Amino acid sequence: MTKDEFLQELEVLIRARYGIILINTLEEERALDLLKSMAAKLNKRLLTWSCTKGLTMNDDQAIDPNTVDLMTAIAKVEQLAEEPSLFVWLDLQSHLNSSPVYVRRFKELSQEIRERMPSNSIIVGPLADIPVELQKEVTIIDMPYPDLAELKSIISQFAKQYADRTELNIDCSDPTLDALGRAAIGLSKTEIENCLAKSLVKNKGISRQDIDFILEEKKQNIRKAGILEYVETENLETNDIGGLDNLKKWLEIRKQAYTPEAEQFGIGWPKGVLLVGIPGCGKSLSAKCVAAAWKMPLLRLDLGRVFGMYVGTSEANIRQALAMCEAVSPSILWIDEIEKALSGQASSSQTDGGTTSRVFGTILTWMQEKKSPVFVFATANNIASLPPELLRKGRFDEIFFVDLPNEQEREEIFRIHIKRIKRDPDQFDIGKMVKLSGESTWGDGVRLTGSEIEACVNQALLEAFFVKNSAVHPEEDVTTADFERAILQSVPLSRVRKEDIGYMRNWAMENAVRASLTPEQVMTAAVGSASASEVTGGRSIDF
Structure with a gap:
């Protein structure tokens, strides 16, 4: 309203x-x-x-x-x-x-x-x-929160009180009012005026720099509610995700829908995306990087906090959480491992008086009917536990399947983590490490996840540090051999759960879009040396 x-x-x-x-x-x-x-x-x-x-x-x-x-x-x-x-x-x-x-x-x-x-x-x-x-x-x-026009009026009226103060830098230009107004959506008049007053004291003026104060005020509101968690995404970008190029491109297209030009063109707000797949392959990291790239607050909904002791409390909590998401919109609502919280909703009437079913119904209805620019970013590891109502069209814009990283993606992941430990990736035999971490070592369909690659890099660095600090090799630094040894000592999750992953891949071929490029697409684009024999699940998508 x-x-x-x-x-x-x-x-x-x-x-x-x-x-x-x-x-x-x-x-x-x-x-x-x-x-x-x-x-x-x-x-x-x-x-x-x-x-x-x-x-x-x-x-x-x-x-x-x-x-x-x-x-x-x-x-x-x-x-x-x-x-x-x-x-x-x-x-x-x-x-x-x-x-x-x-x-x-x-x-x-x-x-x-x-x-x-x-x-x-x-x-x-x-x-x-x-x-x-x-x-x-x-x-x-x-009573709705102030809309953009009212917010710009509130900011303008506050700023004009100090326009004659020569010691202050007051910027009342239309671009500044528009930028501050859009950032302030979801705040009350008092909260906005507090942010501007803080800027006058700290920065001796009012300008686009006040966006930082406004975002901090939104963080405070979320913390007060206690159900949502404001996730910090500073120093993150989409390049921190190794691979998942189809997903990245799809998200880049959706990002444009939040511009004033897209609104004038008649484009509606994207509903969201569901990422299903194997644990440790970058689903949660993707949510953080997307929020950073889109410059939107990332709100993590822990459904465990929603369920309260008393009758009606859980339903009130979820309504409050969803209202908060809309109040600070445009925002991204991250629901991690959504299947764990909703898997018991089928038997909810026998176990908890139907509370889980009612909470689940509230979420589904809101996802279908919401008018505010809240992008839902949900992740799931166990597709068998996902309720069918969640998967139908209209809840999400698309469902992506995140498989084990292929050769091109493993190369990117190794490079990302080697840079993270402040080493030059070109000083190592990345190609050998990529081959060793894939199907040539463990067989068809079995390769290291992104989190397992990160663990190998950390283990290699730790062992190299131990050798360096011994009396035997005081000048030793981490080498390709250290990484190789850490890789071979790993027990891949995909080996332990090979049958489960096979089931997920078969499901994804009919129900989800492949988050990664196909090996053929990688080879055509000359982005690496992916092997066409690597097993990958999910449908292809054309942009």
Whole structure:
């Protein structure tokens, strides 16, 4: 819902004399500003009640100090409601839940307003448990976060206050306002103004550099929620992924959908991607590198944190997590090993009263219907545990199968990790290491994963360090022989789980796109020396 749609709906509810309207928001100050404008438009008085000031008019004009007491305040409102008014209640929900007397009294007020008084009661605050007795009386309307136009206006108004200060560097150009506004989507007015104030103190100005402060504010919001984890992606890029060129190209195309030009062209937001395949082959790393390349926050959803002790808590937690993803959008929601959390949903009604099924249903519905630019990046290792509802078209834009790295990819992976240990890859016989880590050593379909290659590099470096620090070879450095020895000492996962991997490859030929280039594509592009005999699963894709 946009701001204009929210105001239109609110006006309709007020004109229709709804007795109780609950505006679900944490932005109390902004909600009051909007209600002041609405009251002026409808030619109604605006009176506000809080537990510290009681009833006030025009922010600070006290009606009666005794109205700090809720029962007294309701009685006073009954007297004032004969004149067209909007009564805004700020601290009401905790009071209603504390005593049935308050619930009954407020319900009577609501009924009187609905039947004969030209006024409305409007509760402002976050949605909490509504007493059962009031549920038929209350109409809930969610106040959206500021949209791009409103954000640019908030930033511009704040910046113009300091435009005459010669010691400050204030940039109010349209490109800067647009960049800051887009970065601030999902923040409240107060949070944005805090970020800008911080920039004035620290950077002596307002400019595009404030994007860093805005992103830090978003991190704080995510940490407060406690269900999502903000994953740092600094110093990462897609080149840190060895191979997976089909996946990289597909993601590069989707990245363009988040540009203003794509929006004007009529392109919608991508839904997401599901990566299935063998553990240790770069699925999780891909999520981090994509977030870094797209310059979007990466939010990891741990479904284990979603499930709570009490009835209804789990469903509320998942709704809160998904709302947070939308609030900080554009963003990437990373659900790692999704099959582990959802594998028991088929028998959920017998084991947990259906909680898992309801959480799963909430996720599926949101994935299908979401309108915000949240890209879902899900990974799975065990395809047999994936619910069929998750795999159908409409949940994800595509399903990719990540197989064991082929020769060209293993070469890239060796080079990446050798550079990581601050050595020159060209000083080693990479080709020999690539051959040794593949099917020529362990047989058809068996080769090292990316994480196993990383472990071999680390092991070789450690052993070389031990030799270097002995009295026998003080000048020794890590050599190709060290890497070869570490490779041969490995026990590949693909050897232990050869049958399982064979099943996954057969499944991928019908249900998923190959994340890597085929050996023929590698050879045609002259990107290495991949062997056409290497076993690879998944369908080909043309761009």
